[in-house]
Amino acid sequence: MAEVAACKRFKTETEVGVKPDGAAAEDGRPDGEISVKINSEALRCRICVEPLKPPIFKCKAGHVLCSPCLEKLLAAGHALKLDIFCDLCCKTTSYRRCVELEQFSNAIKVPCSNQTYGCNEYIRYHEKVKHESECTHAPCHCPETDCTFRGAICCLLEHFINAHGWSPTNFSYNKPLKVSVAHNHRFTLLVREDQSMFLLTNTLTGIGNALSMVCVRPHESGPNYSYNISAANSVVSGKAEGRLVFQKDPLVSSSSLSGGVQLGKFFLLVPPELADNPSGEPTVHIRVDRFVA
Numbered sequence: 608m609a610e611v612a613a614c615k616r617f618k619t620e621t622e623v624g625v626k627p628d629g630a631a632a633e634d635g636r637p638d639g640e641i642s643v644k645i646n647s648e649a650l651r652c653r654i655c656v657e658p659l660k661p662p663i664f665k666c667k668a669g670h671v672l673c674s675p676c677l678e679k680l681l682a683a684g685h686a687l688k689l690d691i692f693c694d695l696c697c698k699t700t701s702y703r704r705c706v707e708l709e710q711f712s713n714a715i716k717v718p719c720s721n722q723t724y725g726c727n728e729y730i731r732y733h734e735k736v737k738h739e740s741e742c743t744h745a746p747c748h749c750p751e752t753d754c755t756f757r758g759a760i761c762c763l764l765e766h767f768i769n770a771h772g773w774s775p776t777n778f779s780y781n782k783p784l785k786v787s788v789a790h791n792h793r794f795t796l797l798v799r800e801d802q803s804m805f806l807l808t809n810t811l812t813g814i815g816n817a818l819s820m821v822c823v824r825p826h827e828s829g830p831n832y833s834y835n836i837s838a839a840n841s842v843v844s845g846k847a848e849g850r851l852v853f854q855k856d857p858l859v860s861s862s863s864l865s866g867g868v869q870l871g872k873f874f875l876l877v878p879p880e881l882a883d884n885p886s887g888e889p890t891v892h893i894r895v896d897r898f899v900a
């Protein structure tokens with residue numbers, strides 16, 4: 608069974624309890640709030656079956672549909688003056704706003720699917736997909752072979768350190784960083800104090816080490832990054848001497864590592880002769896730049 612991080616930094620709603628101005632209900636819920644089980648079909652458009660969000664329309668028989676579906680019916684020529692053919696009634700009928708269901712759908716809140724990973728948000732049902740596509744608690748995965756850990760980004764960092772003994776290298780944006788990569792060391796963890804996490808992955812090939820970088824985060828949203836990476840025979844007074852290999856990735860790819868780590872589109876191939884120290888480990892110079900698209 609997969610190891611899952613129950614993020615201890617965040618309490619669940621029941622643990623927190625709610626104490627509004629007036630007295631909270633005895634079971635810890637605010638006044639007027641109840642738990643219900645509901646068949647989600649009641650909150651879905653009868654045509655596209657997507658969650659209904661205002662504006663919601665209904666025909667005279669009470670078939671409810673979303674605004675995009677109503678527009679498609681109109682565009683398809685189903686409109687007869689104010690009347691529209693209802694595919695479900697199989698007859699021409701008139702549609703009007705269903706304010707009651709709009710109020711109801713706005714009042715229905717469901718927990719985020721990432722509750723296990725520390726997200727305590729309750730979201731309107733029709734906003735759940737959007738929230739979860741941006742939820743910062745969505746899990747990222749450990750890329751180590753045979754490790755099934757997944758957890759929120761803060762827990763993943765703790766896991767790397769505690770379970771695998773990784774020691775993160777701290778870095779700053781827009782500043783060069785020197786990193787030595789052991790031949791058999793697949794991952795080098797780079798962390799900034801804002802907790803942005805990057806993995807420098809090292810893939811051994813027959814003609815040298817292929818190095819590439821990935822930003823570990825659950826979603827692509829947020830700032831973007833580019834990076835330069837280079838290796839040289841030697842660097843004297845800040846200038847590379849001898850043979851130099853260089854690569855620039857204009858947009859570092861982001862990954863939750865759910866599918867493991869693949870060699871990125873951009874990678875630096877460091878041939879063995881550029882391993883410039885006695886241990887034969889390649890030393891690379893990296894600079895990560897952050898930019899807002």
Ligand SMILES: [Zn+2]
Nearest residue numbers: 652655673676
């Ligand atoms: Zn629809």
Ligand SMILES: [Zn+2]
Nearest residue numbers: 666670693696
């Ligand atoms: Zn109808």
Ligand SMILES: [Zn+2]
Nearest residue numbers: 719721726742
């Ligand atoms: Zn969430």
Ligand SMILES: [Zn+2]
Nearest residue numbers: 749751754756
């Ligand atoms: Zn692990």
